[in-house]
Every structure is written in structure tokens, then in C-alpha cells.
Amino acid sequence: MFQSDFLENKTRKVTIVDVEIAVFKQLLIFLYTGNAPRLAEESITRLLFELADKYGAGTLKDECVDVLLTQFNIENVIDMLVWAHFHSIEKLSEKAMKFLVKNFRKLCVQPEWMELMKNHPDLCLRANQQMAVLLPDTESEDSE
Known part of the structure; x- marks a missing residue:
């Protein structure tokens, strides 16, 4: 310049x-x-x-x-997850996702979660996949 x-x-x-x-x-x-x-x-x-x-x-x-x-805290984790995803900061995105999954019961009732579902379905899918991993294994109903 x-x-x-x-x-x-x-x-x-x-x-x-x-x-x-x-x-x-x-x-x-x-x-x-x-x-x-x-x-x-x-x-x-x-x-x-x-x-x-x-x-x-x-x-x-x-x-x-x-x-x-x-x-990370309950009030900022969803925003932080979106921001980290937007800036391709994998380390931050993964930790935000883990925090979100760990605190999902508190977060899923917040308006920010609804906004995340509407505007970032890819992140919601990742969260759901990670929550599914945490569920205990149960035998399927077909095996009874």
C-alpha cells in the first residue's frame, strides 16, 4: 500500500x-x-x-x-458450535459437540436448539449420531 x-x-x-x-x-x-x-x-x-x-x-x-x-457454557455452546463449524476449527467444533451432547437435555428445550435444527441440519445430524453412540445397546425387538 x-x-x-x-x-x-x-x-x-x-x-x-x-x-x-x-x-x-x-x-x-x-x-x-x-x-x-x-x-x-x-x-x-x-x-x-x-x-x-x-x-x-x-x-x-x-x-x-x-x-x-x-x-463453553449452556448459553453459548450452540452459537460456538456453529461459529467453529463456519470457520472450520475442527478441534473447537468437536469439543463443542461433546459439550452439547453431554448437556443435551438442558439444550434441546432452548430456542437456540430450534434455530440450529432449522438452519444447520448437518450439525443436528452429527449431534444425534453422537448421542446414539452413548445410548446403551439393547437387543432389537425382532430377536425376541
Whole structure:
């Protein structure tokens, strides 16, 4: 940008409009120090992951995933599962799925579950398949 005929070369300024300043600031701090002080804040972690992905900061992406792996709860697991699936974060997606299956009785009555069924039937199918594995083996009725 600074070595061509782009506006940034003339003004010596780069305008970033697609991210909150607090999140971008954490990216810059990480790039200069190797540490993002607000990384563990639930409102920042996913946004910081997306920004790290956009700018190719792989180490920061990995650190974001490590933090997200500790942030599952009943209120956010469905959203986290969808988000992890969208971003192809297999490690996070699998752990979210395990948490969902383990807490299914609480989750299946929430409006978020209905939205998941409607908008992401593939994820619901995976959840149902994993729940089926947990069911005790019983003999089929045909064998009686």
C-alpha cells in the first residue's frame, strides 16, 4: 500500500473499517509483543480469531482457539458450535459437540436448539449420531 499509487501511500494512513478498534489494538499488541492482554475476554476472543485469520497471524489464531476451548457454557455452546463449524476449527467444533451432547437435555428445550435444527441440519445430524453412540445397546425387538 505504501509503495504504490494507493491512497495510503499519499496520506501515509491506513483506514481499517471492518473491525472494532479494541480488537485491532489487541492484534497490534500481539504482533509486537507476542501477547494479547484481553485475549480471554469472551467478547473479544472470536473477533480476534477472525482478525488473526484475515491477517495471517497463525500463532494468535491458535491461542484464540485454546482460550475458546475453555469458554463453553449452556448459553453459548450452540452459537460456538456453529461459529467453529463456519470457520472450520475442527478441534473447537468437536469439543463443542461433546459439550452439547453431554448437556443435551438442558439444550434441546432452548430456542437456540430450534434455530440450529432449522438452519444447520448437518450439525443436528452429527449431534444425534453422537448421542446414539452413548445410548446403551439393547437387543432389537425382532430377536425376541
